[in-house]
Structures are given as C-alpha cells and as structure tokens.
Amino acid sequence: xxxxxxMPTDARISLADNLRRLGAISLFIWVFFFWGCRTEHPYVxxxxxxxxxEIVVTFSGPVDEAWANNRAxxxxxxxxxxxxxxxxxxxxxxxxxxxxxxxxAEPMNRENPHTxxxxxxxxxxxxxxxxxxxxxxxxxxxxxxxxxxAMIIQNxxxxxxxxxxxxFGTSRKKSTAVGMGxxxxxxxxxxxxxxxxxxxxxxxxxxLDYLQVVVFIGLVSLTVQGVxxxxxxxxxxxxxxxxxxxxxxxxxxIIIAVPLTLAQNEYNLxxxxxxxxxxxxxxxxxxxxxxxxxxxxxxxxxxxxxRGLPIAFIVAGLFALSFMGFSGMSLF
Amino acid sequence: MDPSYIYLALGGLAxxxxxxxxxxxxxxxxxxxxxxEINPKVEAxxxxxxxxx
Numbered sequence: 276x277x278x279x280x281x282m283p284t285d286a287r288i289s290l291a292d293n294l295r296r297l298g299a300i301s302l303f304i305w306v307f308f309f310w311g312c313r314t315e316h317p318y319v320x321x322x323x324x325x326x327x328x329e330i331v332v333t334f335s336g337p338v339d340e341a342w343a344n345n346r347a348x349x350x351x352x353x354x355x356x357x358x359x360x361x362x363x364x365x366x367x368x369x370x371x372x373x374x375x376x377x378x379x380a381e382p383m384n385r386e387n388p389h390t391x392x393x394x395x396x397x398x399x400x401x402x403x404x405x406x407x408x409x410x411x412x413x414x415x416x417x418x419x420x421x422x423x424x425a426m427i428i429q430n431x432x433x434x435x436x437x438x439x440x441x442x443f444g445t446s447r448k449k450s451t452a453v454g455m456g457x458x459x460x461x462x463x464x465x466x467x468x469x470x471x472x473x474x475x476x477x478x479x480x481x482x483l484d485y486l487q488v489v490v491f492i493g494l495v496s497l498t499v500q501g502v503x504x505x506x507x508x509x510x511x512x513x514x515x516x517x518x519x520x521x522x523x524x525x526x527x528x529i530i531i532a533v534p535l536t537l538a539q540n541e542y543n544l545x546x547x548x549x550x551x552x553x554x555x556x557x558x559x560x561x562x563x564x565x566x567x568x569x570x571x572x573x574x575x576x577x578x579x580x581x582r583g584l585p586i587a588f589i590v591a592g593l594f595a596l597s598f599m600g601f602s603g604m605s606l607f
Numbered sequence: 608m609d610p611s612y613i614y615l616a617l618g619g620l621a622x623x624x625x626x627x628x629x630x631x632x633x634x635x636x637x638x639x640x641x642x643x644e645i646n647p648k649v650e651a652x653x654x655x656x657x658x659x660x
Binding site for chain 2: 477478481482483485486489490493497500501504505507508509
C-alpha cells in the first residue's frame with residue numbers, strides 16, 4: 276500500500292512552481308507599494324501628521340540638538356500654496372534625537388498635503404543638505420478611493436456610457452459575461468501599466484503627447500496580441516476560457532479611456548494600476564448585473580417591438596439611474 | 608515655419624517608427640518562442656466547409 280502522506284512527484288513540482296509564482300507576484304506588489312511611499316531625503320524615514328497642529332519627522336539617525344531647536348531652520352506650508360507659510364510655535368527633539376516634532380500656531384487642514392522644508396540638516400556636525408518633505412494622509416486611502424471610484428461611483432459603463440458595444444454583445448449569458456469581464460480586467464491592467472510607462476518616460480519628456488491616442492491604441496493591440504500568443508502556449512486551458520473575448524477587448528472604448536484618463540490626471544504607477552483594476556472590475560460588475568437580468572428577460576412577456584436589444588437598452592438605463600445613487604460619494 | 612514644429616513632427620515619426628519596429632520584433636519573437644503546432648488538416652477542413660459565419 277502506498278504511503279498516503281507522500282506527495283506524488285508531479286504534485287510537488289507544481290507546488291514549487293506555484294510558490295515561485297506567488298513569490299514573483301508578491302515581489303511585484305512590494306515594489307509597487309514602495310514606489311508610492313518613498314521619502315524625498317535619504318536621511319528622513321518619514322513625516323506624518325500627529326494631530327491637526329503637529330507634524331512629526333523621523334530621521335534614520337540622531338540629529339544635532341542645536342539645529343533642531345532653531346525654529347528658523349524649518350518651514351511648513353500647504354503644498355498647493357507655497358507662499359502662505361504656517362507659523363511655527365515650537366520645534367522639539369525627542370530624547371533619542373531621532374524624532375522632531377513641529378508644532379504649529381494654528382490648526383491645519385489635513386486633507387491637503389503639506390510641504391515641510393528642513394534647511395541644512397545637521398547630524399554629528401555634518402550638513403546633510405536641505406530636505407523638502409511632503410506630508411499627506413496615508414496613501415492607501417487615495418488608492419482605495421481611486422479603485423472604488425472607477426469601479427462603482429464613476430462606473431465606466433453606467434455613468435460614462437463607454438464600452439457599450441461589447442457590453443451589450445456579451446451580456447446575454449452569465450458565463451460569457453464573467454469570461455469577458457475577467458479577460459478584460461487582465462488585459463486592461465497590463466496595457467495600462469505599459470501606457471503609463473510609455474507616457475511618463477517617452478511621450479512627456481519629448482513633448483510628443485499629441486500622439487497619445489495613436490500610441491495607446493498600438494499598445495492595446497500589442498497587449499492583446501501578446502496575451503493571445505503567450506497564453507496559447509503557456510496555459511491552453513485559460514486560453515480556451517478567454518476564447519473570442521480576447522479579440523473583442525480591442526474594440527472596447529474603456530481600454531483606451533483609461534490610459535487617456537491617467538495621462539490627463541498625471542497618475543503615478545500605483546494609482547494607474549488602481550484605476551485600471553477599478554475600470555476592469557467595474558466592467559465585470561456591470562456585465563454580471565446585466566446578464567443576470569437578461570437571462571430572466573428571456574422568459575418575460577415583452578411587447579414584440581421591445582424584444583432583444585431595445586429592452587436591454589432600457590434595462591441599462593435603469594441600472595445607470597440606480598448607479599446615480601453613488602454619485603457624489605467620497606471615501607476617506 | 609518654426610523649426611521646433613519640424614522637430615516635433617520628426618520626433619513623432621521616429622517614435623511611431625521605433626514603436627512599430629519594437630512591437631513587431633517583440634511579437635515576432637513571442638510568436639517564435641511560444642509557437643504552437645496546429646494540425647494543417649484543421650485549416651484544410653475549415654476551407655472545405657461552408658463558411659456561413
């Protein structure tokens with residue numbers, strides 16, 4: 276009798292394979308988060324709001340007390356209004372000389388990011404240069420609000436009326452709807468990252484942003500064709516599941532709207548990814564809702580002239596009305 | 608005409624050209640590396656069948 280605890284060889288290989296894949300994904304996620312969270316000066320670990328009158332700056336080593344106690348070395352202002360400098364009431368250094376707290380005379384609005392200037396940081400008698408730090412509320416809140424905003428509040432289908440051809444074409448059955456939604460989310464995430472990189476590193480520096488539409492369309496086609504070619508070999512099962520939807524993705528307007536939005540709003544990498552995921556998941560939600568209704572409508576007694584697409588348009592309009600309930604909602 | 612416009616136009620041509628070359632080579636390499644053998648009979652049978660859709 277074989278030992279039931281011993282794993283068969285191929286199962287072990289696939290486990291190792293999966294672990295490697297998991298490692299690669301988590302590495303990517305970490306890189307992605309730290310991209311958004313680095314500070315602007317190597318000696319400064321972070322700068323956060325303590326309450327609405329105090330900012331705490333943490334250094335990675337001790338700084339000189341005489342420098343820290345001189346209020347003239349620091350200035351604080353709202354990032355959007357650099358000429359209105361806040362009055363500093365006190366500057367104090369913690370006992371381990373690593374934490375500097377700056378107390379303001381008047382409360383500040385923590386909704387807006389603030390800039391803290393530390394002139395000529397002195398540590399052990401050596402000057403480490405001037406630091407200009409941005410203090411803002413936790414970044415994850417911004418990311419989540421971009422995600423939820425693109426997914427529900429500003430749903431691309433129901434509040435911007437984009438991607439309607441594919442939306443009506445593939446929402447007849449739940450299985451097709453979910454297949455299309457998942458394929459779309461995958462492709463849009465890839466193509467948005469590519470177009471973000473191309474926009475930030477090529478189009479913007481060389482002042483070629485007038486070509487963004489052409490370039491983004493090319494990128495979308497590249498992503499779709501690339502996913503098609505690679506998936507066919509690497510994962511034939513998933514390729515079969517994607518089926519014809521993969522080609523349909525090219526004809527979707529949302530996939531070109533997202534790169535244009537992120538170029539216009541100057542999003543960074545993590546914000547772009549959140550917008551893309553939000554748009555994809557929002558499309559998935561819209562397709563799923565629509566297909567659930569259309570499966571039932573098949574059996575309903577509808578006037579002859581409304582059968583098929585006309586009633587689908589009316590249903591989409593009703594969904595859009597109900598999604599209007601989310602408008603004006605703000606998170607964090 | 609202002610020479611900066613000419614530079615912009617030339618830059619655009621260079622960008623689109625290089626993107627085309629780059630993407631073409633990339634897709635070509637991908638197609639070569641991830642080539643999947645398809646039975647030629649499948650195509651032949653499809654060609655003989657009536658193609659309504």
